[in-house]
Amino acid sequence: MIMDLNSRAFYTSCGCHNLNLVLCDMTNLSPKAISLFRVLQHIYSLFVSSTKRWKISQDNVCKFMVKSLS
Numbered sequence: 001m002i003m004d005l006n007s008r009a010f011y012t013s014c015g016c017h018n019l020n021l022v023l024c025d026m027t028n029l030s031p032k033a034i035s036l037f038r039v040l041q042h043i044y045s046l047f048v049s050s051t052k053r054w055k056i057s058q059d060n061v062c063k064f065m066v067k068s069l070s
Helices: 013-027 031-048 053-059
Strands: none
Touching: 013 031, 031 053
C-alpha cells in the first residue's frame, strides 16, 4: 500500500473522473443515448478517415472539437 511507503500520501478522488463514470453509466442504460453515440462515432470515423473531409469539418465546425469515444 502507498501509505505504508509514504505516510504523507493520501487519496483524493477526481471530480471529473467521477462525473465521467456517472455519465458513462447513464448513457449505457439509455437506448437513445447508445444510438446517439453510435451515430457520432460513425460520423467521426467518416471524417477522420480522409484528410480532405477532416479539413472541411474543421473549417465548418469551429466551436467543437470532434474526438474519438475511446
